[in-house]
Amino acid sequence: MEPNRADTSGMTQTRHQRRYGRTRQRIIKAARAVFAERGMSGIAIDQITERADVGRGSFYYHFGSIDKLVQAIVDSIIDELVERMERECADKTELQDVLEALIVAHIRYFDDRWQDFVLYYQGRAELTLAMPFEGIESPFLRYMKVIERLVGGAAGELAVDEQKLQRIACSLAGFISGYYSFARIAPVGDNLEAELLPIRASFVRSLVRFAGTESSANKK
Amino acid sequence: MEPNRADTSGMTQTRHQRRYGRTRQRIIKAARAVFAERGMSGIAIDQITERADVGRGSFYYHFGSIDKLVQAIVDSIIDELVERMERECADKTELQDVLEALIVAHIRYFDDRWQDFVLYYQGRAELTLAMPFEGIESPFLRYMKVIERLVGGAAGELAVDEQKLQRIACSLAGFISGYYSFARIAPVGDNLEAELLPIRASFVRSLVRFAGTESSANKK
DNA sequence: GACGAATTCGACAATATTGTCAAGTCTTTT
DNA sequence: AAAAGACTTGACAATATTGTCGAATTCGTC
Structure with missing residues (x-):
């Protein structure tokens, strides 16, 4: 039974x-x-x-129940994405390279897989609701943690604090998915990777600079 | 009748x-x-x-029909947001200031209005689907156009081409909403505006640099 | 104050969706 | 080859949702 x-x-x-x-x-x-x-x-x-x-x-x-199904799906998407991130970052040690690799991981993963991007995005959208599908939150948290760990690992002696890591993770994941989603509505070109290259580079540099900043004054 | x-x-x-x-x-x-x-x-x-x-x-x-209702709602959200952007940018002429102002407009608009952010985000998520609610797309396109116009207006003699403007718009709107949505899941602090300040500054600088870049080599 | 237009209402029939369950098929075990 | 276990199925009753429509109410006008 x-x-x-x-x-x-x-x-x-x-x-x-x-x-x-x-x-x-x-x-x-x-x-x-x-x-x-x-x-x-x-x-x-x-x-x-x-x-x-x-x-x-x-x-x-x-x-x-539907929730269990959604859970299984989101879980596997995140698994795949995480696996991809780990792989792309495997040989990178410089902070800048890791950030690059993370973005590339997303682009490569979603490239030619619009369907999976939609699932990822729909999942994120669910999370903004009062009662998202049961069990959808934890895979996304796991995903964020992975980004933080990978970035933190490469930050080295910069010793970026936890909070800063979180912000970097939010920025990175937010930027890439946000860009991706908009680029789809207002089609700019068909080769997303090539297209994103210059702006991606600038973005990474800005994150590196942010990481190097003195621990921000958030004791308002 | x-x-x-x-x-x-x-x-x-x-x-x-x-x-x-x-x-x-x-x-x-x-x-x-x-x-x-x-x-x-x-x-x-x-x-x-x-x-x-x-x-x-x-x-x-x-x-x-539901579609008409959704349409009316998305329309009014975008109206409000656009109005806010125009207002914040009104007295800015420098590219950097305009970009700053656009981000600030979003933050201010959504601040203490999580509900409206959810609507905006859900609307965006709808757009990723094969058959979104009827008439939801145009307000978002309008929104993108406004960003492009405001940015383009301030780019001045840089004469940023249309395509680049689109990319900047995608980046900007994507970044801010992406960050916002993630920041909510992995709560970093409670004052989003203060919190975003340093990273926002870096981000804006990266966009300015990107705008100044020689027309990107996208003739692959 | 009465007539028509504008607006609101909720009951109704039609349709869609849910979760269950007893019965059926296939596989392993004895 | 029979019994037990694993998996699959679609019909079923219960419930939810839809869009319509005639009646009721409110309002402007004469």
Whole structure:
């Protein structure tokens, strides 16, 4: 009765488990598409199961509620994005390089994946509401923490304090997603990476300078 | 039968027209609150009319459809924001000052008005979808144009080309709203304006530098 | 004060959505 | 090959939402 968690240890997957995983993935894939097309709120279960070509009951068997599904999706998006950030930053040690790499990670990740950007953005938008989908907040916090850690790691002897790190993270994530979203409405060109290059460079420099600033006077 | 457009010429309002306006405003006000709480998609008409303490029929009488209502709301938000930007920029002539003023306009406008920020953000999020609410796009384009005009006006002899102006506008609007939204999740402090000051300054400088850059090599 | 226009109202039928469940299919175990 | 377990299914009853419409109310005008 209780859903069998898919075997993560790789080898010993029984046929049941494979089938379980397949259906689950079908649902997730369909949901990603539907959400990216019409948003997360106000989506009927049927729209998802029908697109996944799966019985209505299966949805409830696997997820039990919309929130769980949204949670799984946002989680995986953030996982992928985080993984990408880690990878791009792996060999960077200079603060400036890390900041560059972080932006590049976002651009590369979202490039040719407008759908995933929409999910990311819709998720963020959800967070502004009074009652967002359950469990959506923590992946985003995790994401912010990763940025802070990567930036903090490269800040080296600058010893940037926690608060400053947070601001840098907000700026960085905010800037890149904000730019991306606007660039889409007012199409400036088709190669976002090339297009962003000069302004990105300026932006990074401004963050570096900010990091170097004396601990800001926020004891108003 | 056809709704009477409220008298905009100020003086000659008949009682009917006033009543018309009152109800209309009640609905809009309630909708703003509901939207800011639960998002724009997936809201039932009843949730709005009940909050407005108005009959269900009145909603259809005034707006006819959700899209029209959303349109009216987004329109007025953008109007207010644009008005604020114009005001803040009124006496500025230097590029740097104008950029500063634009950011300040946003901060001041949204300060203590989280609800309106949510509406603005939800509206933006809608735009990422395949089928956003009808008529939501144009106010946002108008908004971008205003930024471009204000920035372009102050760029003076730099003669920043159209494309560059667009990028600056995307950066500016993206940065401020992105930062704002993240700052809310990972609360850094309570005085956003003071808090943003140093990083804002850096950001503005980076935009100024970008504006001065030789027309970027985007002939890839 | 009565007639028509403007505005408001909420009941109504039509439709959509939800979550459950008993029954069916496939797989593993004994 | 039978029994038990895992997974899937779609029908179902309950509930929610929609857009309409005729009646009620308010208002301006004659």
